[in-house]
Amino acid sequence: MPELPEVETTRRGIAPAIAGRRVCDVLVRERRLRWPIEAGFESALLGATVRAVERRAKYLLIRFDTGTLLVHLGMSGSLRVLDAAVAPRPHDHWDLVFDSGRVLRFHDPRRFGSAHFTAADPLDHPLLRRLAPEPLGGDFDGGYLHRASRGRGVALKAFVMNSRLVVGVGNIYASEALFRAGLAPRRAARRLSRAQAQALAQAIKSVLGEAIETGGTTLRDYVNADGAPGYFRQKLYVYERAGEPCRVCGTAVRHAVQARRSTYWCPHCQR
DNA sequence: ATGGGCACCTGGCTGC
DNA sequence: TGCAGCCAGGTGCCCA
Numbered sequence: 001m002p003e004l005p006e007v008e009t010t011r012r013g014i015a016p017a018i019a020g021r022r023v024c025d026v027l028v029r030e031r032r033l034r035w036p037i038e039a040g041f042e043s044a045l046l047g048a049t050v051r052a053v054e055r056r057a058k059y060l061l062i063r064f065d066t067g068t069l070l071v072h073l074g075m076s077g078s079l080r081v082l083d084a085a086v087a088p089r090p091h092d093h094w095d096l097v098f099d100s101g102r103v104l105r106f107h108d109p110r111r112f113g114s115a116h117f118t119a120a121d122p123l124d125h126p127l128l129r130r131l132a133p134e135p136l137g138g139d140f141d142g143g144y145l146h147r148a149s150r151g152r153g154v155a156l157k158a159f160v161m162n163s164r165l166v167v168g169v170g171n172i173y174a175s176e177a178l179f180r181a182g183l184a185p186r187r188a189a190r191r192l193s194r195a196q197a198q199a200l201a202q203a204i205k206s207v208l209g210e211a212i213e214t215g216g217t218t219l220r221d222y223v224n225a226d227g228a229p230g231y232f233r234q235k236l237y238v239y240e241r242a243g244e245p246c247r248v249c250g251t252a253v254r255h256a257v258q259a260r261r262s263t264y265w266c267p268h269c270q271r
Numbered sequence: 272a273t274g275g276g277c278a279c280c281t282g283g284c285t286g287c
Numbered sequence: 288t289g290c291a292g293c294c295a296g297g298t299g300c301c302c303a
Binding site for chain 2: 032034074075076091108109110111112152153154158220221259260
Binding site: 002003005006034058072073074075076110112113127161163170171172173216217218219220221222239262 | 294295296297298299
């Protein structure tokens with residue numbers, strides 16, 4: 001499912017519902033996620049109070065008075081806030097029940113998602129420690145992108161999806177950002193001019209920012225904290241539009257597989 | 272260091 | 288109707 005805009009939309013949805021609330025029950029139905037849920041998960045969270053809900057890359061950081069819960073939604077995960085009386089469905093793997101009578105429920109059919117509790121600084125956690133800058137932050141700009149691309153033979157599509165370079169750009173928004181920047185996905189990173197790097201950084205920021213404002217992209221099963229889909233799909237220029245006319249020039253959108261992931265681009269608008 | 276491929280898992284769709 | 292095959296918003300890890 002989710003790339004950065006969908007995770008951020010989830011964060012904004014769950015934060016007001018759980019901030020300041022205390023966990024009065026923890027139910028784990030399936031421990032076999034990407035990494036098994038540790039044995040101490042329930043006892044660590046029981047009785048804890050939510051201080052804030054933050055995001056780093058595609059991880060949600062639910063900060064409690066006692067530590068931090070790191071949640072990743074993988075490919076098919078979602079987090080919803082429901083009335084605690086609502087019966088769980090298949091693939092609802094764990095619940096945090098709050099003193100408000102609401103439940104934070106993690107749903108993930110493919111189980112590529114994860115949940116870790118840590119009492120230490122979450123930014124020092126092995127999963128977060130080596131992550132690159134946030135795309136919407138001030139550390140990420142054309143100059144940074146241009147410097148990082150020097151000597152790199154990798155294709156631009158894979159380059160912008162590399163979480164050691166910049167986080168949060170997944171398969172949908174990589175294609176969309178390259179379209180907005182007018183850059184062909186198979187061009188080598190080292191061939192980026194300074195101006196093109198600037199355009200690409202700006203395109204990444206604009207596409208992610210606009211997707212967040214629209215509630216993210218729902219292709220198949222993504223839903224926000226209220227169970228509603230995102231509407232950015234209607235604004236996609238190329239993703240899953242193979243053979244359809246480019247919204248700018250009318251040329252048929254093309255599709256190819258790069259590094260085992262589908263890539264879409266307009267052969268006329270992108271060079 | 273860099274780049275590429277694999278693995279993890281379920282469900283939905285396509286085509287024979 | 289049944290079923291095999293393929294594909295899907297991610298990413299850590301292993302290999303050359």
